[in-house]
Amino acid sequence: MDCVNIIGAGLAGLSAAMTLAKRNIRCRLVSVQSSERAQSVLAEGGINGALDTMGESDDVRFHMEDTLKAGVYLADPEAVRGLAEHAPEVIRMLRDLGVPFNTLENGEIRLRNFGGQKKKRTAYAKSSTGKIIMSAMIDAVRRYEAESRILRMPHHEFLKLALASSAAGTGERICSGAVVRDVWTGEVEVLPGPVILAVGGMNGMFPGMTTGTTANSGDAVAAVFRQGVRLGNMEMIQYHPTTFGIADKRCLVTEAARGEGGRLFIERNGGRWYFMEEKYPEQGNLASRDVISRQMYFVMHDPSCGGQVYLDLTELGKEIWQQRLPDLRKELIHYLALDPAKSPIPVEPGIHYFMGGIEVDVGHQTNIRGLLAAGECCCQYHGANRLGGNSMLGALYGGRVAADSVAEQVMEGIREETAGSEKVGSMNEELRGEEKGNAGEISPELVRQIAVILGDSLGIVRKGEALEEARISLEKLLPQCNNERERNRVYLAQAMVISAELRRESRGAHYRSDYPETEAAMARQTWAEWTSEGVMVQFRQN
Amino acid sequence: MRIEFKILRRDSAETAAWWQGICFETEDENATVASALRKINEAGNLVDTEGRTVKKILWENSCLQKKCGACAMVINGKPRLACDSFLRNYQKKGRGKITLEPLRKFPVIADLMVDRSILFENLKQMQLWSREEVHLTEKQRETAYDASRCLQCGCCLEICPNYLPGESFFGAAGFVPAARLIASLEGEEKQKLQKAYREHVFAGCGKSLACADICPAGIEVERLLVRSNAVAVWKKSLF
Numbered sequence: 054m055d056c057v058n059i060i061g062a063g064l065a066g067l068s069a070a071m072t073l074a075k076r077n078i079r080c081r082l083v084s085v086q087s088s089e090r091a092q093s094v095l096a097e098g099g100i101n102g103a104l105d106t107m108g109e110s111d112d113v114r115f116h117m118e119d120t121l122k123a124g125v126y127l128a129d130p131e132a133v134r135g136l137a138e139h140a141p142e143v144i145r146m147l148r149d150l151g152v153p154f155n156t157l158e159n160g161e162i163r164l165r166n167f168g169g170q171k172k173k174r175t176a177y178a179k180s181s182t183g184k185i186i187m188s189a190m191i192d193a194v195r196r197y198e199a200e201s202r203i204l205r206m207p208h209h210e211f212l213k214l215a216l217a218s219s220a221a222g223t224g225e226r227i228c229s230g231a232v233v234r235d236v237w238t239g240e241v242e243v244l245p246g247p248v249i250l251a252v253g254g255m256n257g258m259f260p261g262m263t264t265g266t267t268a269n270s271g272d273a274v275a276a277v278f279r280q281g282v283r284l285g286n287m288e289m290i291q292y293h294p295t296t297f298g299i300a301d302k303r304c305l306v307t308e309a310a311r312g313e314g315g316r317l318f319i320e321r322n323g324g325r326w327y328f329m330e331e332k333y334p335e336q337g338n339l340a341s342r343d344v345i346s347r348q349m350y351f352v353m354h355d356p357s358c359g360g361q362v363y364l365d366l367t368e369l370g371k372e373i374w375q376q377r378l379p380d381l382r383k384e385l386i387h388y389l390a391l392d393p394a395k396s397p398i399p400v401e402p403g404i405h406y407f408m409g410g411i412e413v414d415v416g417h418q419t420n421i422r423g424l425l426a427a428g429e430c431c432c433q434y435h436g437a438n439r440l441g442g443n444s445m446l447g448a449l450y451g452g453r454v455a456a457d458s459v460a461e462q463v464m465e466g467i468r469e470e471t472a473g474s475e476k477v478g479s480m481n482e483e484l485r486g487e488e489k490g491n492a493g494e495i496s497p498e499l500v501r502q503i504a505v506i507l508g509d510s511l512g513i514v515r516k517g518e519a520l521e522e523a524r525i526s527l528e529k530l531l532p533q534c535n536n537e538r539e540r541n542r543v544y545l546a547q548a549m550v551i552s553a554e555l556r557r558e559s560r561g562a563h564y565r566s567d568y569p570e571t572e573a574a575m576a577r578q579t580w581a582e583w584t585s586e587g588v589m590v591q592f593r594q595n
Numbered sequence: 596m597r598i599e600f601k602i603l604r605r606d607s608a609e610t611a612a613w614w615q616g617i618c619f620e621t622e623d624e625n626a627t628v629a630s631a632l633r634k635i636n637e638a639g640n641l642v643d644t645e646g647r648t649v650k651k652i653l654w655e656n657s658c659l660q661k662k663c664g665a666c667a668m669v670i671n672g673k674p675r676l677a678c679d680s681f682l683r684n685y686q687k688k689g690r691g692k693i694t695l696e697p698l699r700k701f702p703v704i705a706d707l708m709v710d711r712s713i714l715f716e717n718l719k720q721m722q723l724w725s726r727e728e729v730h731l732t733e734k735q736r737e738t739a740y741d742a743s744r745c746l747q748c749g750c751c752l753e754i755c756p757n758y759l760p761g762e763s764f765f766g767a768a769g770f771v772p773a774a775r776l777i778a779s780l781e782g783e784e785k786q787k788l789q790k791a792y793r794e795h796v797f798a799g800c801g802k803s804l805a806c807a808d809i810c811p812a813g814i815e816v817e818r819l820l821v822r823s824n825a826v827a828v829w830k831k832s833l834f
Contacts, residue, residue, distance in 0.1 A: 090657040090665040151729030153736040188743035196724035300630035497637035
């Protein structure tokens with residue numbers, strides 16, 4: 054029987070697995086760690102959907118418009134329409150799985166304010182929405198595991214794709230499987246069948262600088278990039294305005310804290326300057342994340358200001374702390390020894406989300422047939438800046454769309470063109486030999502070097518000279534690489550830097566001090582591809 | 596501060612374990628066992644207290660902010676999350692000693708890494724899922740929220756005097772997640788889950804509640820236990 058390989062067991066992977074299982078299609082769910090350890094459990098604030106339960110006349114159309122506007126019109130409107138249209142259904146599906154969303158007196162799902170949206174549209178379970186949703190999804194998938202429709206493959210890491218030539222003789226390369234390694238035993242295995250990558254964001258490129266898990270290294274994306282998979286919008290990296298540092302990472306203060314009334318200020322002239330409220334009177338502290346992070350950067354670098362931005366949550370009522378943000382309060386007391394109900398908390402922008410990644414079409418298919426991608430590892434829905442509340446939605450909906458595409462469009466073609474051919478068999482043996490015992494590790498020194506280069510060039514405010522310098526520095530790292538995995542990572546870093554260099558405008562999360570205007574002609578994705586001549590980046594042509 | 600780690604190391608399940616000393620120095624007041632292990636492994640040449648070059652320490656980690664349960668291990672004799680164990684709490688006047696061991700109730704893979712798949716197998720055996728739409732009352736919603744916060748880290752099983760690997764008692768790692776659905780399921784699914792609960796929880800729990808003190812997520816374990824007992828055993832509803 055055919056089997057689909059899903060790489061990654063976070064929200065997108067679980068959603069894809071559940072969708073396939075419902076269609077009675079078997080899949081392997083491959084991950085290094087269990088779903089409980091996936092980054093999805095860290096999501097806090099909520100999930101967007103125009104449920105319109107708050108009497109604000111919300112509509113799918115507004116959700117779509119807000120998403121496109123926040124992404125500064127770089128996202129595919131057709132894909133975003135699908136996302137917004139299906140969002141209420143996704144949230145109701147979660148409710149039916151037993152997700153204890155906060156509710157109104159009438160039993161309807163309560164919605165909260167989130168940044169960049171004029172209507173209350175974000176469903177939530179206090180301030181641990183990701184963890185609560187994940188628990189329900191894990192239970193739902195467990196049922197299909199028991200029925201052997203979903204085969205868990207824990208402690209396995211993805212190494213690369215198995216590629217085969219199309220039997221049609223067109224020279225087209227087709228993804229015929231995934232090469233994985235058991236991290237406990239070192240055994241390498243080739244898993245035949247279409248592949249859905251759901252491997253999360255590229256946090257490993259920025260160790261210590263992100264709110265996500267560095268278990269999401271970016272290495273899977275780097276590996277497939279080298280194999281010819283196209284990447285999109287690699288320059289688009291979201292800095293969340295409100296994070297704080299703990300050992301080895303940044304922690305998120307959910308946008309919901311501002312949605313519930315939190316106010317940002319900086320000290321100036323001996324008083325508090327609520328800069329967002331003054332500069333953006335309409336949206337204030339709930340402007341989109343790119344706008345707030347940029348403004349924070351500016352005021353933090355303004356010599357007339359105190360240098361440190363604070364988030365004031367002291368006016369929030371008891372009910373809000375008890376029913377809507379209880380875990381956030383505990384976390385802040387634990388890590389900062391500050392009670393946010395009593396004193397303002399120091400915050401800084403931190404890397405939170407990668408809008409760019411594997412380029413996919415509306416059905417989540419990549420430029421290589423048989424390979425799909427969903428969740429944060431793919432470039433879909435969010436354009437130049439993601440709306441808060443759209444990440445879990447994108448993962449759940451995207452996972453489902455990818456699974457539907459596999460079921461409806463991919464499996465038949467792949468089976469006809471690759472399965473059973475001797476070529477595939479021998480290729481698998483070859484791959485096994487090539488990768489066995491030679492998965493390669495990235496030296497911590499190289500990780501550090503890349504992180505410094507990217508940190509210096511891909512900040513909130515960017516400029517051409519620094520990007521050029523970064524590109525040259527990365528080029529110099531290539532001869533020092535000891536294995537393919539190291540080279541892959543350098544090429545992935547190059548894709549980010551060159552994409553940022555090419556985009557000579559400012560749009561969403563990508564702000565160029567040397568090109569501060571948004572250019573209508575550049576309302577197009579950047580596409581990065583690896584060729585034998587290195588990393589090539591161009592604007593999408595249509 | 597200067598911390599001397601004493602780490603129980605092991606190449607694989609088939610080989611014998613040995614203790615290894617590794618010194619770690621940091622100026623970071625917020626450093627944790629997890630951040631120390633990461634830094635130790637990032638050192639170009641890792642040496643032990645005898646000056647010998649040694650291999651990287653194998654262990655699991657992911658979120659580094661006590662939300663995923665990956666880095667559970669035995670720290671100075673107690674099961675804890677490494678990311679929630681601040682070095683400052685283990686030192687006096689800038690010096691301290693910390694022993695690190697793998698969780699002892701799970702098969703060791705290597706060093707501090709263990710195989711916790713039994714946690715998930717037990718939940719599968721309890722048939723913790725719903726085929727039908729789940730409808731929660733307001734009280735059930737609160738319970739479901741708390742139950743959903745379980746990290747499946749295994750600390751509760753490590754500390755539990757009644758949990759023994761391979762035996763039928765599943766411990767808090769079984770009954771906490773079960774509390775998510777135990778009162779809200781209907782019909783046959785409800786009967787099956789409640790039967791499994793009686794067999795794998797109620798029959799084996801000695802109510803030492805050591806799990807309640809150790810839970811890194813701070814889940815009110817006793818409250819969930821009382822409520823599930825009421826539903827599954829005494830056929831009363833406290834929900």
